[in-house]
Each structure stands twice: as structure tokens, then as C-alpha cells.
Amino acid sequence: MRQTIGFVFAVVMAIVAAGCGGMTGTNTPSPTPAPTPGATPSASSLTHIIVVVMQNRSFDNLFSKFPGAAGAAPGSPGFTQVDAKGATVSPTLLPNVTQDDLPHLRGNLLKMVNGGLMDKFAFFNGDVSMGFYDNTLPGMSTLWGWAQQFALADNFFASAIGDAPSNQLYLVAAQDPNGGFSFQPFFGPCTTPPTASAGYTFPHVGDQLQSKGLTWAWYHENLFKCGEYVPQENPFQFFTDAHAAPNLKDFNQLTADLTSGNFPSVAFMQPAPRNSMHPNTGVPASDGITWLDGFIKQVQASPIANNYAIVVIWDSSGGWYDHVPPPVMDAEGLGPRVPMMVISPFAKKNYISHVQMDDVSVLKFIQKIFNLGSLNPRNDASNDISDMFQF
Secondary structure, three states: OOOOOOOOOOOOOOOEOOOOOOOOOOOOOOOOOOOOOOOOOOHHHOOEEEEEEEOOOOHHHHHOOOOOOOOOOOOOOOOOEEOOOOOEEOOEEOOOOEOOOOOOOHHHHHHHHHHHOOOOHHHHHOHHHHEEOOOOOOOHHHHHHHHHHOEEEOOEEOOOOOOOOHHHHHHHHOOOOOOOOOOEOOOOOOOOOOEOOOOEOOOOHHHHHHHOOOOEEEEEOOOOOEOOEOHHHOHHHHEOOOOOOOOEEEHHHHHHHHHOOOOOOEEEEEOOHHHOOOOEOOEEHHHHHHHHHHHHHHHHOOOOOOOEEEEEEEOOOOOOOOOOOOOOOEOOEOOOEOOEEEEOOOEOOOEEEOOOEEHHHHHHHHHHHOOOOOOOHHHHHOOOOHHHEOO
């Protein structure tokens, strides 16, 4: 999601330990405890970074009522809005976790953000866009449980105002040549117009890792299975040197790679729409939470259990209301706020980070851990996600 926004949200650098406090609701599970490193965790012990890309949820949609987080409240920007019928609307608990997709392309989001006023979501996307979940709804207590046990960021934004592939490209290369508009790769398979006019040749994090002799992979559920695969969600399909690389793998290779003792230094995970929490008719968000919960536990039971960090991001806000005006980073973003969590034996526990971050921050952290260096000035402009960790 991208474009300049007339509001600049102040970056809060204060670290609030134990910020989550107690949980509300019932039946909050206790996620499987991760192995804990020694008393002085070291970045050198972190040898595997896994980035899980979930889909289309704003921070307020999933975590507005999370204890200690910066959620919408009376007086927040856009807390009271007028819908297309002239009715006054405020955030409301959604009755269930199955919701239809909402308009969320660049043009849609610019109208709803409304120059930082954050007050046109109900008008353009309907009253449902003001809805939020809490941990009384199916599956949400599991998601909140992971956030409480480990680290949650409440000041993390999409790098651009727009839909895929924009923020995926920022995640791996800190740039998007198409200015925030949705399009598909130049290279097939499974593409439909509009597509990129040529393959991309600018450097990405995969190039950086390979130049250091380090391994990487992009795991995609239903990879290249047309009809089930969404090509614009795979940023490496846009690149001349990566679109047909063996680093692109289907999920059916994941278990063998995890247990082999040769899991990549950096791995990206893109679940299919049913498992990514992407709103869709008849598909409950709890399906995606169940998938995420199972994946985390699979990693925790694997040979890399003492040396991993799972970074969970959502690629865009999906047209759901969020009350925080996105800061101005450049002509493309930042986009509306989205959740980000870190699950790791090295993560701060029961912690909420208020440091301003975005998709490029994840890339910058990967570069820091593996001594890769920066790709471009936009790469330099973001904070990394170090505030989420104990070291």
C-alpha cells in the first residue's frame, strides 16, 4: 500500500516490558513453550530466520483489544465515521470470523485513509470494515496466546499503500518499480494481465545471501498450481535470476527440509489464501490461525528449535479500519498499520514493541544478522526489528 499521506505519526521509541498484561475472554491456550537459550541470548545463535506472510488484516482488526496494545478508542482518528447511508458507525466486535473480502487496492486505500484522517472506511467499505475480533471468537485466543507469550509490534506498517506484490517486493528488495499498483510477474506460470513489462534485475535479499554462501528459500503452498496459486504474492517470480530457481519450493518440501539438518538460513512462507487469514466467502479466519499454530509447533519440534526466529507479518490491511495515520516515508507509503509478531527463543517475552517498523524492517534485520549490507536508500530509511529481541 503506498502514497504520501498528510499525517506523520510520531515514532514512540519507549520500550514497555511486559506490556500485554492479563488476557481477557476465556479458553486462552498455552502455546507450546519454545526452548529457551542461556541467560544471555546472543545474535550469533540465531541461524534461521523464517518470515511468514499472512494476508489482509489491519492491526485494529485483530489486536485492537489486546491488553496493552495501541488499539482504537473514542477520540482516535476515524473512531466515529459516517457510512454511505449517512449512519454513524464506530468499531464493533464482529459476530464471527468468516468475512468476505473487502476492496483494498491502492486507490481504495487512499480514499479510506483520506489524507491521514482515517475516516472513510465505513463510507467506502461498509460498516463491516469497522469490525474487530477479540479472543472470545474461535481461534483468536490461539493467536493472542502466541502474541502474549512472545513479542507483538503495534507500530508496524505496510511499506506501501497497495496490494500484492508491493509489500512483498519491499520485504525482499526494499523497492517496488510499479508504484504500489497491483500487477503480476512478467514470467509465468499462472499469470494474467496486467503483468510487469520485463523481468526485474535489481538486487534482492536472495542475491545477497547467495553471495555470502548462505541459503534461502521461498516456500509457497500450491506453488505453480494454476487456479490455487496467486503469482503476485511470490515476489521472486518477478526476478530474472530467481523466477525459476530451485529456491522456490512447494510446501510439500517443508517437512523434509526442516528435519534434514539443512534448513535454509532464511526462509519465507506463503500459505494459500485459505490458510493465510485472507478474508474470503465461507473461509473462517480461524483456518489461518490453525495453520499458523501448527507451523510454529512444527518448527519448535524440529532440529532448529534452539536457533530460529519466526517473524509473522500481514502483507496489507486489506481494507479494514485502523486508527493510526500511516507515517510518510516516500511517495508510496507507508501504508496502514498491520500486525507483526516474533516467535523465537530469543524474542522478548510478553512484550509489545512501539518502535516504528515496516516490511523493510524485516529485511533490514535479516541483513543485520547475516552481515549483508543495504540494498538501497529506502532500505536504510527503516528501523529494523531488533526491539523484538532480547539481544
